[in-house]
Amino acid sequence: MTGMAPAQQTTAAPPANVLELKDVTVRYGTRTVLDASLSVAPGQKVALVGPSGAGKSTVLGLSNGSVTPSTGTVTTLGTELGAATRRQLRAVRAGIGTVHQRLDLVGPLSAIHNVNAGHLGRWGLWKSLASLVRPLEGDVALAAMARLGIEELAPTRTERLSGGEQQRVALARIIVQDPALVLADEPISSLDPQRARVVMDLLAAVVADGDRSLLVSLHDFDIARSVCDRVIGLRQGHVVFDLPAGEVTDAHRDELYRLPA
Numbered sequence: 001m002t003g004m005a006p007a008q009q010t011t012a013a014p015p016a017n018v019l020e021l022k023d024v025t026v027r028y029g030t031r032t033v034l035d036a037s038l039s040v041a042p043g044q045k046v047a048l049v050g051p052s053g054a055g056k057s058t059v060l061g062l063s064n065g066s067v068t069p070s071t072g073t074v075t076t077l078g079t080e081l082g083a084a085t086r087r088q089l090r091a092v093r094a095g096i097g098t099v100h101q102r103l104d105l106v107g108p109l110s111a112i113h114n115v116n117a118g119h120l121g122r123w124g125l126w127k128s129l130a131s132l133v134r135p136l137e138g139d140v141a142l143a144a145m146a147r148l149g150i151e152e153l154a155p156t157r158t159e160r161l162s163g164g165e166q167q168r169v170a171l172a173r174i175i176v177q178d179p180a181l182v183l184a185d186e187p188i189s190s191l192d193p194q195r196a197r198v199v200m201d202l203l204a205a206v207v208a209d210g211d212r213s214l215l216v217s218l219h220d221f222d223i224a225r226s227v228c229d230r231v232i233g234l235r236q237g238h239v240v241f242d243l244p245a246g247e248v249t250d251a252h253r254d255e256l257y258r259l260p261a
C-alpha cells in the first residue's frame with residue numbers, strides 16, 4: 001500500500017446539449033404534425049428549413065415549452081420540460097431569448113426602454129416598474145445599442161424607428177438579456193433580401209459574441225446554409241436531413257421543397 005489517493009478524473013465530460021428533442025411527436029386530433037428527434041449543441045447555430053407546414057414553428061414552440069409533446073421528451077438548458085416545476089420553467093424561459101418577425105417592442109416607449117426590457121426575466125416587479133420611469137442599468141443597454149450602431153437612437157420613441165432599426169433594438173434587447181439559447185421564428189421573412197442578410201449577420205454575430213446557441217427557422221435556404229453551422233431539413237413533420245451547413249447541397253434543397261406529384 002502506498003497510501004496514494006486514486007488518480008483524479010481529469011477529462012471533463014462534454015457539455016450537454018442546450019436543446020434535445022428525443023422521439024418527440026406532436027398530434028392534433030388524429031393528425032401527427034411532428035415526429036422527430038434533434039439537438040442543438042452549446043455555441044451552435046442551427047437552421048430549421050422546410051416548406052410551409054413542415055413543423056418548424058412547432059419545434060420552436062416545443063423548445064420553449066409553449067407546445068407540449070404528445071410523446072417523447074424535450075430537454076432545454078438541462079431541464080426536461082415535461083417534468084419541470086413552474087420555477088424551473090421560469091428559469092429555463094429566462095435563459096431563452098426570442099426573436100420573432102413580429103418584434104414585440106412597445107412602440108410608445110423609447111428605444112432604450114425596449115432594450116432594457118431584456119433585464120425583465122431577472123428583475124423583480126418593483127425594479128421593473130421603477131425602470132419604466134427611469135431606465136436602470138442604462139449603461140448596459142447603451143453598450144448593447146452601441147454594439148449594433150444605434151446608440152444615438154436611445155431616446156427616440158420606438159414606433160418612430162424604421163423596420164431595420166427596430167430589428168436592431170430587438171437584437172440589443174437579446175444582448176441585455178444574455179440568454180444561453182436564442183430561438184428565432186422566421187425573423188427575416190418580412191425584409192427585403194439585402195436587409196434580411198444584414199439582420200441575419202447581426203443575429204449570428206450577437207449569438208457568437210456571447211457564445212450562445214441559436215435555433216432559427218428560415219425560408220431562405222441560402223441564408224440558412226451561409227449563416228448557420230448546421231441545417232435541419234423538415235418535411236411533413238419529419239427530419240429529412242440534419243447536416244453541417246457545408247454539406248448541404250442544392251439537391252437537398254430541391255428534394256426538400258419538391259411538390260408532391
Ligand SMILES: Nc1ncnc2c1ncn2[C@@H]1O[C@H](COP(=O)(O)OP(=O)(O)OP(=O)(O)O)[C@@H](O)[C@H]1O
Pocket residue numbers: 028033050051052053054055056057058059
Ligand atoms: N394548434 C394547432 N392545431 C392544429 N394544427 C396545428 C396547430 N399548430 C400547428 N398545426 C399544424 O401543424 C403543422 C405544422 O405547423 P408549423 O406552424 O409548425 O409549420 P411551419 O413549418 O412553421 O410552417 P410555416 O413555414 O408555414 O410557418 C401545420 O400543418 C399546422 O397546420
